[in-house]
Amino acid sequence: MYICLFIHSNHTPRCVYLHCEANSNTGSGTSQSKLILHFVGMGFPEKLVAQAIEENGEGNSESILETLLTYSVLENSPQQQKPSDSDHSSSDYYENFDDDLSDSYSWSEDEESTDSLPIKDKTVLALAKMGYTTDEASIAMERCGPGSSIAELTDFICAAQMAKAADPFLLDEEKPKPKRKFFENELWKRKRHRGCDRRMTFEDGETIRLPNPMIGYGVPTELCPTPYRSLPEGAMGPPYFYYENVALAPKGVWDTIKRFLYDVEPEFVDSKYFCAAARKRGYVHNLPINNRFPLLPLPPRTIHEALPLSRRWWPSWDTRTKLNCLQTCIGSAKLTERIRKALEDHQEGEPPLHVQKYVLDECRKWNLVWVGRNKLAPLECDEVEMLLGFPKNHTRGGGISRTDRYKSLGNSFQVDTVAYHLSVLRDLFPGGVKLLSLFSGIGGAEVALHRLGIPLKTVVSVEKSEVNRNIVRSWWEQTNQKGNLIDFNDVQELDGDRLEQLIHSVGGFDIVIGGSPCNNLAGSNRHHRDGLEGKESSLFYDYFRILDLVKCIMAKR
C-alpha cells in the first residue's frame, strides 16, 4: 500500500489528505460500506471510520476525514498499526505517529478540565502539550482564525516549520529547533532528505539562485543552444504539469516549491524577452524543452514599438526601452499631476538632474508612459491586455469594473512566454489536449494553447473569481471552442473522489497548468508578504495535492 500524506496550511477548513493505490476496490455494496472502505483504504481503522461517519453523516467526507484525523491526534489508536506492507514510506509515517503520540496527553480530557478557560487559551494549552511553543500556537491561532481545528493549527505550524527548516539561513540560528512531532511524515522526510543531499553536493547551503540573464532554457529572441536536461524520475508524466509563480519570492520559497514538485529545477524567465514589459517568473514543469517555437507574429519588444503614440512625447533623458512588471494597481492622478508641475517649472531645455531622477523613479515604479508634453499616464487596460498577449477587450465588458480589469490582468500569465513553453505540446497531442487548469484567472493558459493551434478537447478550470470565470467562459464561446469547458469555484472542491470521477469521464488529463496566488510572495505587498504559508499563497499546496492525486489516479488506470 502506498500512502502519501500531504500536509499544508490554510485558514480555511481543510484536511490532511491521504490516498492510496489499494483502495480502488469500490465495486458493489451500499454507499456506507463503500465509504468505510474508502477510509479504511487510507489506513484508518474500521471502527473509527464507522464512528466518524456516524458523527458527520455520510454526505460530508471532508468532515469525516477531519474527524478521523482529530482522532488520530487524540488517541494512540490502533490506526497506528501500520499496514504490514513492504512499503517503507508509509511505515516511516506510522512509526512517527506512534512515537509522538505515546505522550500521555488527551485532548478530550483537556477539554473537560479546562472548561473554565477561554477557548483560545484552551487551544494554546493543548498545542503546548503536544510539544509546540506557545508562540507557535498563538501565531497559528491568529493566522488560522478562531474556531480552527487542532488539525488545522498543527498543519499550519508544521508548514511554517518546514518553511523555516528549508531556509538554510535560519538553520544556523541559535533558535531551538522546533519539534516536528508526528508531522515528520513520509513526505516531509523524503523531501527534506533530498534537499540535504543536494546541499551536501554543493558545499555551503546552496539555495536556488536566479539566473542572469533570466532566459530559462532559452528564449526565441536570444541565440543560445538548448541545453540538455534530465528530469527526476518522480517528475515524469503523465500528466505533464506546468506551475508558475513570481521569481522574486522570499528566500526559501522556491526551494520548497521545487521539493514538492518532484525536485524539478524551476525555469526562471523574464517576459521582457518576449514583450515590452518585464515579468520575472519561475516555471516548474516536466515538458520537453527542445523544439519550442514562439507565437507569431512576435509581439513588439520595445515601448516605442508597443506604444507608437508615446514616441512623440518621449524625452531623450527617459532612456527606458522596456516597461517594468505590470501589476494590479496603477499610478494615481495626483502623482502624475505632481510630476507635471515639477516638469513645468523648467520649460526651457531639459529639467535639472534631480528632477529627472525623481520623474524617472516614479515612471519606473508606476510604469508611466508619456502621453503629452510633460504629461505622464498609467497604462490603459487594453494596453496591458496587448502587452500580456491577450486579445483586445479580453477583459472588457460583462460587468467587470476597471479596477478589477487591472487586478485580473496584473495577476495573469504573459501569454507569449507561456505559449513558448507549451508549444512542444502541439506535436505531442496533434488531436488536442485535455487540460486541468488550476487558478485559471483570465485563462492565460487556455489562450496560449488556442493561439498555438492546439485544440482544447476538454478544459477543467478552477477559478475563485466570478468575473474571471465569466471572462474565460465568454472567450470560450467567442472563439467557437469545440471542446467542453467545466469550471469549478474552488480547488477544495477537487477532492480525490471528484478527481477520480472527472478523470474517469474525461479520460485523464494531458496537462495540469496552474499559477497559484502570489500575493503573499510578491515584493509589492507591504502588508502580508508572509511567504508560502500566507493566506492565499499557501494554495500552492493545493496545486501539489491535486497534481499528485491526478498522477496517482492516472497511474492506476
Add this chain to the structure above:
DNA sequence: GCTACTATGAAAATAAGT
C-alpha cells in the same frame, strides 16, 4: 453594497565601487 482613488516600505537581487 460597489467603485475609484491614494498613501503606504521592505526584501532581495543586481550593479557599482573599492
Add this chain to the structure above:
DNA sequence: ACTTATTTTCATAGTAGC
C-alpha cells in the same frame, strides 16, 4: 572578494463618494 548603492516588485488598507 567584499562593501555599498541602486533597482525592482502578479499588493493592501483605508477613505470618500455614489
